[in-house]
Amino acid sequence: MSYSLTSFSKDTFNTALREKGLRPTKQRACVYGVILGKRDHPTADDIYDRVKRHLPGTSFATVYNCLETLVGCGLVKQVNMDRSPTRYCPNLTPHAHFRCTQSGKIYDVEIDNDTLSLIQALVPEGFEAENLDLSFSGTGKPSNN
Amino acid sequence: MSYSLTSFSKDTFNTALREKGLRPTKQRACVYGVILGKRDHPTADDIYDRVKRHLPGTSFATVYNCLETLVGCGLVKQVNMDRSPTRYCPNLTPHAHFRCTQSGKIYDVEIDNDTLSLIQALVPEGFEAENLDLSFSGTGKPSNN
DNA sequence: AAGCTAAATTGGAATTATTCTAATTCCTGA
DNA sequence: TCAGGAATTAGAATAATTCCAATTTAGCTT
Numbered sequence: 001m002s003y004s005l006t007s008f009s010k011d012t013f014n015t016a017l018r019e020k021g022l023r024p025t026k027q028r029a030c031v032y033g034v035i036l037g038k039r040d041h042p043t044a045d046d047i048y049d050r051v052k053r054h055l056p057g058t059s060f061a062t063v064y065n066c067l068e069t070l071v072g073c074g075l076v077k078q079v080n081m082d083r084s085p086t087r088y089c090p091n092l093t094p095h096a097h098f099r100c101t102q103s104g105k106i107y108d109v110e111i112d113n114d115t116l117s118l119i120q121a122l123v124p125e126g127f128e129a130e131n132l133d134l135s136f137s138g139t140g141k142p143s144n145n
Numbered sequence: 146m147s148y149s150l151t152s153f154s155k156d157t158f159n160t161a162l163r164e165k166g167l168r169p170t171k172q173r174a175c176v177y178g179v180i181l182g183k184r185d186h187p188t189a190d191d192i193y194d195r196v197k198r199h200l201p202g203t204s205f206a207t208v209y210n211c212l213e214t215l216v217g218c219g220l221v222k223q224v225n226m227d228r229s230p231t232r233y234c235p236n237l238t239p240h241a242h243f244r245c246t247q248s249g250k251i252y253d254v255e256i257d258n259d260t261l262s263l264i265q266a267l268v269p270e271g272f273e274a275e276n277l278d279l280s281f282s283g284t285g286k287p288s289n290n
Numbered sequence: 291a292a293g294c295t296a297a298a299t300t301g302g303a304a305t306t307a308t309t310c311t312a313a314t315t316c317c318t319g320a
Numbered sequence: 321t322c323a324g325g326a327a328t329t330a331g332a333a334t335a336a337t338t339c340c341a342a343t344t345t346a347g348c349t350t
Binding site: 101118133 | 223225226227228231241243245246252254255256257259260263264266267268269271272273274275276277278279280281282283284285286
């Protein structure tokens with residue numbers, strides 16, 4: 001294996017895949033490792049570049065396939081902001097995102113439980129929300145780039 | 146004019162455009178009228194179809210141009226959910242969206258002021274949010290389709 | 291009312307992110 | 321070891337949107 005997951009995440013990874021009857025392949029491990037390794041909300045494109053450094057033969061299709069698999073196993077989450085390319089994030093706790101319109105950077109924003117409950121309470125009678133997406137955009141940390 | 150805006154919305158429309166030094170053309174009025182006329186969160190494609198019934202010569206590019214203009218003037222809002230085509234909405238009050246994964250329908254969800262304040266308070270020190278997007282997905286009204 | 295100019299519209303080509311397809315390669319269990 | 325399903329691969333295809341260059345139009349100016 002040319003990308004090292006910690007024994008903890010390796011275990012999480014193997015278990016999550018095996019539970020769905022899927023194989024923990026080196027490409028999937030590498031994609032997962034790349035996402036865990038630099039938590040900057042990379043796009044599929046970014047991930048492709050990083051994966052190729054470890055597994056040069058990897059194709060774009062494989063990166064997309066692996067990402068779909070990892071999302072399906074609940075190991076990573078997709079982050080969609082406006083029409084920009086989908087980004088990927090290993091933070092599985094309920095959280096929002098903030099995109100700085102100047103730098104394009106995306107920051108995780110914690111959601112405390114009280115606010116989370118109130119947000120969930122917005123959903124009208126008769127509707128059952130399985131997912132919620134909350135994102136902000138604006139100007140981020142001015143100096144510290 | 147082959148699409149009738151109420152005198153109220155016609156005025157809103159003219160004023161909003163003129164304030165930006167833009168021309169209230171019949172295509173723009175028609176796109177706006179179509180969005181006001183059926184508040185089902187239509188896509189650009191839907192809008193194109195509806196506009197063509199009133200102004201048959203209209204091109205796709207024009208629909209996109211008009212939509213961009215209307216958004217820029219603050220007359221309509223874009224609704225982006227996941228990777229699906231952008232939808233358009235004339236509801237300018239702060240509100241969230243719920244997408245039924247079964248029917249694909251999108252519903253407006255009111256956000257009360259208290260919850261809105263709490264949501265805005267999530268944004269960390271040093272960040273300035275200009276926009277917020279909140280959306281839910283799940284199963285909607287089971288019977289009443 | 292006619293002419294002028296910038297703004298808007300048009301059709302089609304181009305772009306971009308993503309998905310599909312069919313062929314090959316790889317694992318894994320018998 | 322070998323069969324058979326799963327995963328990967330390269331490249332074509334798709335879908336939404338944007339770009340472009342040419343034409344038309346709206347709103348002045350006279």
